[in-house]
Amino acid sequence: MMSFRTSFSNLTLPTATVWLLTDVAEAKGKQDQCARSPEKLTSLRQTALVQSVESSNRIEGVTVAHDRLRPLVLEDARPRDRSEEEIQGYRRALELIHADAQNLAITPELLQRLHATIQEGSGDAGQWKKVSNEIVELREGAAPVVRFRPAGVAETPAAVEELCLLYRHVLNQNLAPPLVAVAALVLDFLCIHPFRDGNGRISRLLTLLALYQHGFEVGCYISLERLVEESRTEYYEVLRLSSQD
Secondary structure, X not given: OHHHHHOOOOOOOOHHHHHHHHHXXXXXXXXXXXXXXXXXXXXXXXXXHHHHHHHHHHHOOOOOOHHHHHHHHHXXXXXXXXXXXXXXXXXXXXXXXXXXXXXXXXXXXXXXXXXXXXXXXXXXXXOOOOOOOOEEEOOOXXXXXXXXXXXXXXXXXXXXXXXXXXXXXXXXXXXXXXXXXXXXXXXXXXXXXXXXXXXXXXXXXXXXXXXXXXXXXXXXXXXXXXXXXXXXXXXXXHHHHHOOO
16 A cells, blocks of 8 residues: 555656556547457457466466366366366456446455455455465575565555555545556555465456456456566566565
């Protein structure tokens, strides 16, 4: 929640960021043109769904055999092991967001609901962490390095509550462009790291949901999770720089 506590009272943006926001807004205005080709959009939706489920789980080390992926995601095949259960859990969370994004207020209860969906079957699905965690960088041939220490166990429920409240306040008061507020929301969520496991996946679902709520529908047709996976090194470096101090 530190971004919202400190960064929006006198917000200034680099010129390059302003230009980028302008380009994104222009692209958003062209979304309706794509609706003229429903057959193509159906194919894009299916491809994006499969890629999103695969990439978001693969980033966290959860993988399944290639020939099992589409049956699990598109055909509701019965899962054979824990990894396949997590694949289907993420698909169910995506389907919820795709179907009802405008009615899903970003609250602590929703975050717990999404976590319970993707982690169904685990002992702490939908529950805040009970043991403090650390963000650790694993380096080949070297000792692990602690990159970041998130909020402690006792602080977590209040921190998540404050984050959700401040996010809505910034939007309601027009204190920042929506895309900037969304970026801060996701960063601060990851800095809190409220769950024992699954924080990365929840952060990507949260990104998709928040973008939908601001009218950015690209995540239905292009897998944002695949883009994160493909730029993972840069993505983690930006998280490291953004979370300093």
